[in-house]
Amino acid sequence: xxxxxxxxxxxxxxxxxxxxxxxxxxxxxxxxxxxxxxxxxxxxxxxxxxxxxxxxxxxxxxxxxxxxxxxxxx
Amino acid sequence: xxxxxxxxxxxxxxxxxxxxxxxxxxxxxxxxxxxxxxxxxxxxxxxxxxxxxxxxxxxxxxxxxxxxxxxxxxxxxxxxxxxxxxxxxxxxxxxxxxxxxxxxxxxxxxxxxxxxxxxxxxxxxxxxxxxxxxxxxxxxxxxxxxxxxxxxxxxxxxxxxxxxxxxxxxxxxxxxxxxxxxxxxxxxxxxxxxxxxxxxxxxxxxxxxxxxxxxxxxxxxxxxxxxxxxxxxxxxxxxxxxxxxxxxxxxxxxxxxxxxxxxxxxxxxxxxxxxxxxxxxxxxxxxxxxxxxxxxxxxxxxxxxxxxxxxxxxxxxxxxxxxxxxxxxxxxxxxxxxxxxxxxxxxxxxxxxxxxxxxxxxxxxxxx
Numbered sequence: 211x212x213x214x215x216x217x218x219x220x221x222x223x224x225x226x227x228x229x230x231x232x233x234x235x236x237x238x239x240x241x242x243x244x245x246x247x248x249x250x251x252x253x254x255x256x257x258x259x260x261x262x263x264x265x266x267x268x269x270x271x272x273x274x275x276x277x278x279x280x281x282x283x284x
Numbered sequence: 285x286x287x288x289x290x291x292x293x294x295x296x297x298x299x300x301x302x303x304x305x306x307x308x309x310x311x312x313x314x315x316x317x318x319x320x321x322x323x324x325x326x327x328x329x330x331x332x333x334x335x336x337x338x339x340x341x342x343x344x345x346x347x348x349x350x351x352x353x354x355x356x357x358x359x360x361x362x363x364x365x366x367x368x369x370x371x372x373x374x375x376x377x378x379x380x381x382x383x384x385x386x387x388x389x390x391x392x393x394x395x396x397x398x399x400x401x402x403x404x405x406x407x408x409x410x411x412x413x414x415x416x417x418x419x420x421x422x423x424x425x426x427x428x429x430x431x432x433x434x435x436x437x438x439x440x441x442x443x444x445x446x447x448x449x450x451x452x453x454x455x456x457x458x459x460x461x462x463x464x465x466x467x468x469x470x471x472x473x474x475x476x477x478x479x480x481x482x483x484x485x486x487x488x489x490x491x492x493x494x495x496x497x498x499x500x501x502x503x504x505x506x507x508x509x510x511x512x513x514x515x516x517x518x519x520x521x522x523x524x525x526x527x528x529x530x531x532x533x534x535x536x537x538x539x540x541x542x543x544x545x546x547x548x549x550x551x552x553x554x555x556x557x558x559x560x561x562x563x564x565x566x567x568x569x570x571x572x573x574x575x576x577x578x579x580x581x582x583x584x585x586x587x588x589x590x591x592x593x594x595x596x597x598x599x600x601x602x603x604x605x606x607x608x609x610x611x612x613x614x615x616x617x618x619x620x621x622x623x624x625x626x627x628x629x630x631x632x633x634x635x636x637x638x639x640x641x642x643x644x645x646x647x648x649x650x651x652x
Binding site: 239266275278281283284 | 324328330332334348350352354364366369372389391393395401410412413414416418419421423424425427434435436440442443444446448450452459461463464465469471473474475477479481482485507509510511513515517519524526530532534536540544548564569590591596602614616618622633639641643645647
């Protein structure tokens, strides 16, 4: 867990630093941020297909969250 | 094993503490307001046609169909489920990029999750199951988000466990994984949002590939990633640039870098165009045996091309058309190219043929 603990602390520091040095975006200024293409989710089925393909052809995997099913493809 | 058990126990205790803290926060005790619940349901269908190619060899082809439903209910809840069926046929190499092991298999997978929305938090619980003739996977996951008062900063967390059973070629083996994920999403400006996610995956069990020649891998694998994503909206053209970088490292000594860029461009009459590029680099696992190192020495060894050192490019284009803000049709084509000479950081493994894959996705979705 050592590397992930270090990175988690870096993420928290990043957030703290970002919060303190950035101007607050007001609720009425979030129109562009609310667009679906500005989120990080993307198309669920397309992402699932592509992640499965990369999982079966490359050694690296994951990154966006915890979990996801395994397969005999790797 | 004792140190690993201690580490897993520590991780479980940390997870329980986080969930306990989340459950006692005042915002979760307030009456629910579904500010982030989806406004409408979404039913999606997507077809995949995937075909590999490698000089002089037959390779794998996959035809898959998937359906997904996302539905809000009771104001502060949503439920999501999906079903996928793959038909895989063709052949994969038995060692390096040589030999052929023909196969045909059907894989079915289902997943379902329920999300509760609070004023500044979400909590999602889900399960997944997949089955093919020689491999079965079961998993459970819990994840959540917590936003600050101004909702410009959101903390993300996730925990998952999975159990896989491998019955290929008469084996009775299994594999278990525990995943942790933590992240933070931060709005920077009216047109910029960034996210940093870190994950930790601890796996134990059977990792060797029984279809590969003399494949003997360690019975554990510890994986870590750090993923940084940045979305920027261009007000003038109404387009969005989506960028990402992932660093990956594991206990097999694989290190990988993944760079991704997508440019989403809305066009008149509900059309959109999204070109994309993905650049990938990986080092070899420490037990990968290249042609130069053959036959290799040591307790563990693999000739699996997928554990070699190589670079890979993916070039994609997605086109979609939305009708009356309800129906949406899309086509996505991508070309995947893997070459040992395309590494960004370090030398590629020798003696391996190029590997290509063509990926075509056709989808339709209905919002109601």
